[in-house]
Amino acid sequence: MTHILAIDQGTTSSRAIIFDADLHPCASAQEEFPQHFPRPGWVEHDPRDLWSSTAATCRAAIEKCGNPRIEAIGITNQRETVVIWDRRTGKPVHNAIVWQDRRTAEFCRELEAGGHAEMITARTGLLVDPYFSATKVKWILDHVEGARDRAEAGDLAFGTVDAWLIWNLTGGKVHATDATNAARTMLYDIHKGRWSATICKLFDIPMSMLPEVRDCADDFGTTRPDLFGRPIPITGVAGDQQAATVGQACFTPGMIKSTYGTGCFALLNTGDQPVASTKRLLTTIAYQLDGKPTYALEGSIFIAGAVVQWLRDGLKIIRHAKETQPLAERADPDQQVILVPAFTGLGAPYWSPDSRGAIFGLTRNSGPEELARAALESVGFQTRDLLEAMKADWEPKGETALRVDGGMSASDYAMQFLSDILGAPVDRPAVLETTALGAAWLAGQGPGIYPDQEGFAKDWVLDRSFAPDMEAADRDARYDAWLRAVKATMSL
Ligand SMILES: Nc1ncnc2c1ncn2[C@@H]1O[C@H](COP(=O)(O)OP(=O)(O)O)[C@@H](O)[C@H]1O
Numbered sequence: 001m002t003h004i005l006a007i008d009q010g011t012t013s014s015r016a017i018i019f020d021a022d023l024h025p026c027a028s029a030q031e032e033f034p035q036h037f038p039r040p041g042w043v044e045h046d047p048r049d050l051w052s053s054t055a056a057t058c059r060a061a062i063e064k065c066g067n068p069r070i071e072a073i074g075i076t077n078q079r080e081t082v083v084i085w086d087r088r089t090g091k092p093v094h095n096a097i098v099w100q101d102r103r104t105a106e107f108c109r110e111l112e113a114g115g116h117a118e119m120i121t122a123r124t125g126l127l128v129d130p131y132f133s134a135t136k137v138k139w140i141l142d143h144v145e146g147a148r149d150r151a152e153a154g155d156l157a158f159g160t161v162d163a164w165l166i167w168n169l170t171g172g173k174v175h176a177t178d179a180t181n182a183a184r185t186m187l188y189d190i191h192k193g194r195w196s197a198t199i200c201k202l203f204d205i206p207m208s209m210l211p212e213v214r215d216c217a218d219d220f221g222t223t224r225p226d227l228f229g230r231p232i233p234i235t236g237v238a239g240d241q242q243a244a245t246v247g248q249a250c251f252t253p254g255m256i257k258s259t260y261g262t263g264c265f266a267l268l269n270t271g272d273q274p275v276a277s278t279k280r281l282l283t284t285i286a287y288q289l290d291g292k293p294t295y296a297l298e299g300s301i302f303i304a305g306a307v308v309q310w311l312r313d314g315l316k317i318i319r320h321a322k323e324t325q326p327l328a329e330r331a332d333p334d335q336q337v338i339l340v341p342a343f344t345g346l347g348a349p350y351w352s353p354d355s356r357g358a359i360f361g362l363t364r365n366s367g368p369e370e371l372a373r374a375a376l377e378s379v380g381f382q383t384r385d386l387l388e389a390m391k392a393d394w395e396p397k398g399e400t401a402l403r404v405d406g407g408m409s410a411s412d413y414a415m416q417f418l419s420d421i422l423g424a425p426v427d428r429p430a431v432l433e434t435t436a437l438g439a440a441w442l443a444g445q446g447p448g449i450y451p452d453q454e455g456f457a458k459d460w461v462l463d464r465s466f467a468p469d470m471e472a473a474d475r476d477a478r479y480d481a482w483l484r485a486v487k488a489t490m491s492l
């Protein structure tokens, strides 16, 4: 029977999931790898860990599945993270600088002060922020001895994690990325569909370092024969949030998905037109098929499930994430405790890197129950912020439900509150591994193993739909209180 291997290389772990011909997951393996924090605000991965954990989980998943015939591989990955390696030896010249890393914040402020932000946003759809790859590439070229000379001589290659994995999977034969990952580098012109020479020049980044940009369903070469017993074609690639958009079958303009992992990333399909945001959302590529990009507006929240981890590891008031549900249900309905989880600043639409978290409305009776409820609710409030911003940029036509996925979407309490505070339905699919599902579908639909877009969209299976159950006046008053809490947090 035909199988597809999906690689999901994330920020804290690498995962491999094997899907059968009906797109059902049949085996998976996961491996965490070390996080390096050399200085406050710096986050690095060893690129060799990213590769070895990926190769190990692929082998483990294949074995668990009974060594099936793998027809194709799909790759999805943490986005923006930068790897630079030597083309001859395949050795990285520095640790990978991770998307969360803030070391280039000062340089970003200089770019803004120098009046470059508008030009960069117009071409890339992104805001000037250390989050994206470009300033991290420049940092490595500026700080690793001899790196810029070697890059100029054509000896070094840059890639986001997908490109680094493709290079290793193909034994150094292919240096390529896909349009969705390219769109997160802040070096790619999303309108013209090519690397921007102007921005590369501004950052002093030699264009010979850059990977070739391909569609999400395309030929990315075949794996080294010794890796998995025989060469396997790599036929699908997308950044993880874009792969989740595909896995949620958000193929029609106006459809939105929101993924609740450590952070939360909401993407609204805007069709073949890139929409410039007036509310500090990002304009990005949702997927690119047959040379045609489909665009999206994206809102990124840095802390979603991580607030639950904080209850567990910081406050130690729960031992497992799912304990938040019974706790929140016991919270006193008369207390209005609001938690603004700005632990690492606030993302969209505020982009306030220096804000820190705050709790409002505490009384002598406030305890773990009220904090657990406030933590789950904070994710709903933040999502409403994103959707309000999206509404300002995009006229919704009719009502479409928000499709949710990711680990935290398992929380019925959080999803019900989300629906209540949005005043809109929230749909949770049967398969919560939508990121890997999207990568598998991208890899399998080109070779004709999986149905086309329409067929795949029809097969999307609902697990549960949450309908709003809150009075409009109550909803407005609660959201108003949240907005005041955020404002107060930002002025602290
Ligand atoms: N039942 C639950 N209730 C609330 N939060 C949950 C629940 N299950 C998982 N989470 C949260 O979801 C996150 C894990 O989701 P996952 O999609 O695996 O994230 P990532 O890919 O970013 O590591 C964790 O932050 C965890 O706290």
Ligand SMILES: O=P(O)(O)OC[C@H](O)CO
Pocket (backbone or CB within 6 Å): 009, 010, 011, 012, 077, 078, 079, 080, 099, 239, 240, 241, 261, 262, 263
């Ligand atoms: O690896 P994740 O799931 O935390 O996702 C990271 C995002 O791609 C960052 O933009």
